[in-house]
Amino acid sequence: MDFTDVSLTALRVFRAVAEQGTFTAAAASLGYTQSAVSRQIAAIERAAGAELLERRREGVRLTAAGRLVMRRATVVLDEIDTAARELSGLPERAGTVRLGWFPSAGAVLVPHALAALRRTDPGLRVVGREGGTPALVRALRAGSLDLALLASAPPFRPPDAESPALALETLTERALCLAVPATHPLARGDFVDVADLRGQTWIAGSASGEDRLMGVWPGLDERPEIAHTARDWLVKLQLVAAGCGLTTVPAALAAAAPEGVRILPVRGGPQEQRRLLLARLPQTPTESMTRVAAALRAAALASERPTTS
Secondary structure (H helix, E strand, C coil): CCHHHCCHHHHHHHHHHHHHCCHHHHHHHHCCCHHHHHHHHHHHHHHHCCCCEEEECCEEEECHHHHHHHHHHHHHHHHHHHHHHHHCCCCCCCCEEEEEECHHHHCCHHHHHHHHHHHHCCCCEEEEEECCHHHHHHHHHHCCCCEEEEEECCCCCCCCCCCCCCEEEEEEEEECEEEEECCCHHHHCCCEEHHHHCCCEEEECCCCCCCCCCCCCCCCCCCCEEEEECCCHHHHHHHHHCCCCEEEECHHHHHHCCCCEEEEEEECCCCCEEEEEEEECCCCCCHHHHHHHHHHHHHHHHCCCCCCC
16 A cells, blocks of 8 residues: 555554554544554554554654654644634634643643733633643654643653654753641741651552652652552642641642642752753744743743742
């Protein structure tokens, strides 16, 4: 089969697999069976005469040929979607920017940036979604996002090893903080000493996977006692307010802390720095992307304030 005969369905499936990282996740997002996804990928690889996806134990990654096809497929699919909207009488999506962010960035920074854009650029449309940093990076590579806010921890490696490297801008770099119940003895001061974290009860991230201990102080030198696990930051902070334990938080979340919670810096050990990165593909950004990036930059600058609350 000649590559010019590849179907739009195959292109959409290919983009979904690249974005989701596994055949199983792509099938779930599309409402297909995994075997149907596998057939579409096999068909597009036969047409290309090359392997487009490198299958690995932890998922898939684009090959050099896959990156080439993805760049072109994104343009084709976007043009088809635009044509469908015009034929339906819907307005053209001029000035639309697709933005992704990791959960804590969506609690304060993103709403502030979008509110500012509504005042300064009311005609600009931002379509956003939340995700983990690895998923957001895949979505950038797949062309499903234009910009993404990513989290980075020491040793601050690039978010992926793909080529070309993503264009990255550090918006903030601040020390990780601790959310403490206002009634807790540790809340009496303006900071928490790292030695006092031994023997505490913690509220962590998801119950399984690489972020299982997210929420526990990284330098803790003992096996932590985890009372609750939750993904949602609001849930974590409300559990803290209820006196159920402590959890780590980015400094920027101080502004979103509910009543009954203090956000405090930790002293007495190595500083646990966290970076907020703005990422995009290395091509020249559109004017709309530049305006959204400027609003995010301004919101990040405004968030640089004392961390205690």
